[in-house]
Amino acid sequence: MSDAFSVDLDSFSLCASTADLDEEPAAREHADLIEFRMDLADDPLDALADYDGDPPLLVTNRPHWEGGETAPYGRLDALAAAVEHAAVAAVDVELATLRGRPAGTNEIDAEGLLDRARERDAAVVASVHDFDGTPAPATLDGLLRAAAAAGDVGKLAVTARTTGEALDLLTATHRATIRGDRVATMAMGEAGRHTRAVAPVYGSRLGYAPVDAADATAPGQYDLATLRRLVDDLS
Numbered sequence: 522m523s524d525a526f527s528v529d530l531d532s533f534s535l536c537a538s539t540a541d542l543d544e545e546p547a548a549r550e551h552a553d554l555i556e557f558r559m560d561l562a563d564d565p566l567d568a569l570a571d572y573d574g575d576p577p578l579l580v581t582n583r584p585h586w587e588g589g590e591t592a593p594y595g596r597l598d599a600l601a602a603a604v605e606h607a608a609v610a611a612v613d614v615e616l617a618t619l620r621g622r623p624a625g626t627n628e629i630d631a632e633g634l635l636d637r638a639r640e641r642d643a644a645v646v647a648s649v650h651d652f653d654g655t656p657a658p659a660t661l662d663g664l665l666r667a668a669a670a671a672g673d674v675g676k677l678a679v680t681a682r683t684t685g686e687a688l689d690l691l692t693a694t695h696r697a698t699i700r701g702d703r704v705a706t707m708a709m710g711e712a713g714r715h716t717r718a719v720a721p722v723y724g725s726r727l728g729y730a731p732v733d734a735a736d737a738t739a740p741g742q743y744d745l746a747t748l749r750r751l752v753d754d755l756s
């Protein structure tokens with residue numbers, strides 16, 4: 522992999538989140554990375570083969586059971602094929618998958634996918650999503666610890682129903698950063714929206730935003746230009 526396509530997880534990176542790699546020209550100005558939501562794309566491997574943009578790619582192929590669109594069959598195989606592309610600098614794998622949740626029919630298993638990512642120098646984002654709420658602080662700590670240990674960065678997206686829950690996530694982010702865990706956090710939903718701008722102040726390494734707010738890939742996302750400005754202003 523060329524150095525041009527790598528991700529620095531020791532500082533914050535902003536991902537333009539999209540199902541359409543043709544958005545690259547619009548994303549390039551503000552994004553450090555493009556999160557390619559393979560599960561939301563029509564022919565993701567063909568689109569990857571045609572990609573000749575500047576920002577490195579983070580590939581995500583989210584299953585139904587974690588808020589995505591991909592059926593289990595061939596899901597990990599598609600990610601394994603994706604990391605073969607030079608532009609792919611990182612791959613998102615759910616913590617549940619890494620912990621052995623049955624992945625459906627795939628030639629490769631989670632361990633094989635991790636090995637493939639390592640061989641290709643692709644960073645692994647071990648992710649956890651809670652679309653219903655925000656777990657108690659001790660659970661937030663446990664999830665961040667486990668995710669950070671399972672991948673190169675542990676990502677936790679929860680749903681904040683109150684600003685107090687958003688604050689719980691920020692506090693857990695701060696605690697994780699202080700103990701040396703590399704994490705990325707965001708609270709979905711209106712009450713958590715500001716965490717997308719503020720969590721990087723507490724050590725969150727990744728943020729996600731659509732080029733156009735109408736194409737949000739999660740509740741409460743800012744558009745890309747707005748999140749770039751907010752993060753830059755606060756850092």
Ligand SMILES: O=C1C[C@@](O)(C(=O)O)C[C@@H](O)[C@@H]1O
Nearest residue numbers: 538581678707709729738739
């Ligand atoms: O996991 C994440 C974070 C996210 O859910 C968000 O809340 O911004 C958006 C997803 O596209 C990405 O895979």
